[in-house]
Every structure is written in C-alpha cells, then in structure tokens.
Amino acid sequence: xxxxxxxxxxxxxxxxxxxxxxxxxNATWTDCSTGPMTRTFACNxxxxxxxxxxxxxxxxxxxxxxGAIGVIDLxxxxxxxxxxxxxxxxxxxxxxxxxxxxxxxxxxTCADVWQGQAGASTDYIVGYSGWDSARILVFVNxxxxxxxxxxxxxxxxxxxxxxxxxxxxxxxxxxxYPACIVLNExxxxxxxxxxxxxxxxxxxxxxxxQADVPNCPFIVPVQNRTWxxxxxxxx
Numbered sequence: 088x089x090x091x092x093x094x095x096x097x098x099x100x101x102x103x104x105x106x107x108x109x110x111x112x113n114a115t116w117t118d119c120s121t122g123p124m125t126r127t128f129a130c131n132x133x134x135x136x137x138x139x140x141x142x143x144x145x146x147x148x149x150x151x152x153x154g155a156i157g158v159i160d161l162x163x164x165x166x167x168x169x170x171x172x173x174x175x176x177x178x179x180x181x182x183x184x185x186x187x188x189x190x191x192x193x194x195x196t197c198a199d200v201w202q203g204q205a206g207a208s209t210d211y212i213v214g215y216s217g218w219d220s221a222r223i224l225v226f227v228n229x230x231x232x233x234x235x236x237x238x239x240x241x242x243x244x245x246x247x248x249x250x251x252x253x254x255x256x257x258x259x260x261x262x263x264y265p266a267c268i269v270l271n272e273x274x275x276x277x278x279x280x281x282x283x284x285x286x287x288x289x290x291x292x293x294x295x296x297q298a299d300v301p302n303c304p305f306i307v308p309v310q311n312r313t314w315x316x317x318x319x320x321x322x
Contacts (some may be wrong), residue, residue, distance in 0.1 A: 110146030110239060111289030114139060114159075114270035119190055119197035119244045125295045130262035133255050139248040139294065140190070141225070142197045143273045143285050144241065151234040152200060154276035155245050157225035160215065160307045161268045164300045167218050169261020174221070174250070175211035179259035183251040184209055186225045190244045197244040200237055205229035207246050216308050223248060231278045242289065245273050266296035267303030 115122030119140045126137055141157050163169065170179035188205040190197065207227045215222035225246050237243055255262050270292045275283040293304035300306065 110144045111287050113142045113289045118192045135252045137250045141245040145237045150236045151278040153234045154228040156274040158272040159223040162307045163219040170259040171261035183253040185249045187247045188227045191247050197242050200243040204233045234278050265298040265300045267300040268294040269304045269307040
C-alpha cells in the first residue's frame with residue numbers, strides 16, 4: 088500500500104501547530120518544572136518553607152526581557168479564607184510571603200533568564216474573587232541595561248514564591264484546609280519588543296495544598312485585569 092503524500096504546506100502547518108511553538112507556563116512545588124503538584128504539611132511547626140516555582144517557555148524568541156509579572160490565584164473551595172492564608176498587610180501571617188527571582192532549590196532544572204540581576208516583590212489581595220480566595224501578584228524587575236534574550240523551546244525559571252510556616256502552631260488557624268493554587272498568567276516585560284502574555288499551561292499551571300480540591304483548577308476564575316494599574320505598581 089502506498090504511503091499518503093502530504094503537500095509541503097500541510098506539513099509546515101502541522102509542524103508549526105505543535106504545542107512547543109505556543110510556549111506556556113508551569114507551576115510546581117519546590118523544583119522548577121520537575122516538582123510535585125500537591126504539597127502536604129502536618130501543620131505542626133513554625134519552621135520551614137513552601138516554595139511555588141513558576142516557569143515559562145516563550146512563544147517566540149525575544150531579545151530584550153527585563154522583567155515579569157506573575158498572577159497566582161488561590162481558592163479554598165467555598166471555605167472562607169483562613170487566618171493561615173491571611174498573608175497580606177494586617178493579616179494573621181503578614182511577612183510570611185516573599186518572592187525571589189533566584190531558583191531557591193539549589194538544583195536548578197530550568198534556564199536562568201535573570202542571571203542574578205533581578206529583584207522580586209509581591210502584592211497580596213484577599214477576596215479577589217470571593218471570600219474563599221486571594222491573589223498573589225509577583226513583580227520581577229531588572230535594569231534595561233542588562234536586558235536578556237529568551238528563546239522558544241527553552242523553559243526558564245520565572246520566580247519562586249516562598250510561603251513560610253510562621254505562626255502555624257498556636258497562631259493562625261487553617262493550615263490544614265485544602266487549597267487550589269493556579270498560576271494564571273506570566274507577562275514578560277521587554278525594552279522594545281512589547282509585553283508578551285503567556286497563559287496556556289506548558290504541562291500544568293495549577294497546584295494543590297494538603298489534598299485534592301474538587302474542580303481544581305476550574306474553581307479559580309480567570310479575572311480581567313487593568314494592566315495599566317498593575318504596571319504602575321510594577322514600576
């Protein structure tokens with residue numbers, strides 16, 4: 088039997104439709120791209136950390152990246168946001184949330200776009216899409232003089248969000264409540280190439296805390312953002 092002959096145009100269309108060309112975002116616990124999707128903690132210590140590692144594969148080559156804005160949404164699935172998750176100003180665990188542009192695992196498995204030249208910060212918004220939810224905004228920024236290129240087909244460490252176990256024992260209740268955590272977006276900031284928004288999962292863009300949350304990640308809605316306001320915070 089003769090093998091079918093495909094026109095060159097059709098072969099090119101298939102090649103460029105492959106998932107790798109579209110880029111994407113990943114979220115894992117502890118290790119970039121290779122870490123687990125679920126993390127459990129006995130809630131029996133005020134010592135220790137829980138690291139959400141965000142990474143991205145750009146949809147195309149970009150010559151001049153100088154920063155990123157990440158959007159992470161979390162939801163307790165109908166349970167009011169517990170004191171343990173009150174990580175913002177005035178909350179029970181204020182100060183327990185931080186971000187780093189450096190891969191904190193000590194064993195990097197993703198490429199390093201920032202080359203140790205970027206800083207990172209967070210903003211925490213309680214009740215962003217209901218009283219069982221919160222939003223973590225992550226801002227990574229470095230000087231335009233040290234702008235870095237990124238290449239499609241390569242996965243890069245974007246940032247690590249660290250949640251410490253401060254005030255767990257005898258302090259802030261609710262550590263044991265399961266949570267669904269979704270990396271909804273990474274927006275790359277460039278010098279002259281325009282913002283590049285990446286939203287589709289590369290492998291998986293959601294995590295779970297303590298146990299499976301029914302209907303995760305779909306219980307965490309994608310919210311419209313006023314990016315002019317967000318970028319004002321970024322600068």
